[in-house]
Amino acid sequence: xxxxxxxxxxxxxxxxxxxxxxxxxxxxxxxxxxxxxxxxxxxxxxxxxxxxxxxxxxxxxxxxxxxxxxxxxxxxxxxxxxxxxxxxxxxxxxxxxxxxxxxxxxxxxxxxxxxxxxxxxxxxxxxxxxx
Numbered sequence: 329x330x331x332x333x334x335x336x337x338x339x340x341x342x343x344x345x346x347x348x349x350x351x352x353x354x355x356x357x358x359x360x361x362x363x364x365x366x367x368x369x370x371x372x373x374x375x376x377x378x379x380x381x382x383x384x385x386x387x388x389x390x391x392x393x394x395x396x397x398x399x400x401x402x403x404x405x406x407x408x409x410x411x412x413x414x415x416x417x418x419x420x421x422x423x424x425x426x427x428x429x430x431x432x433x434x435x436x437x438x439x440x441x442x443x444x445x446x447x448x449x450x451x452x453x454x455x456x457x458x459x
Contacts, residue, residue, distance in 0.1 A: 331376035350428035351404035
């Protein structure tokens, strides 16, 4: 998750854009074989890639006087922040995207890590699909 956070931070600080669709489907986890000089062995290092930037939008863009072409609520609703799920959604801000990362982390953790959760599928459905 650190590589996704770094990609997001760079997008915000260097390109001045927010992604607006942080979700499990837009995070790609890629294996890379790395040679360790100290041990002389190969190992797999996992890197992340934040994909699908077509919904991204510049930060602090002047709001047009006419109706915007894109509604403020964009993205995969299961991973939207609470602020974005209200009746009057606001423009996506950095805290909204960080909250989306939290939802993605929870989703991946429950789905792929060993735990004492009795029914991971039921938890995922209850948490992510019951809004």
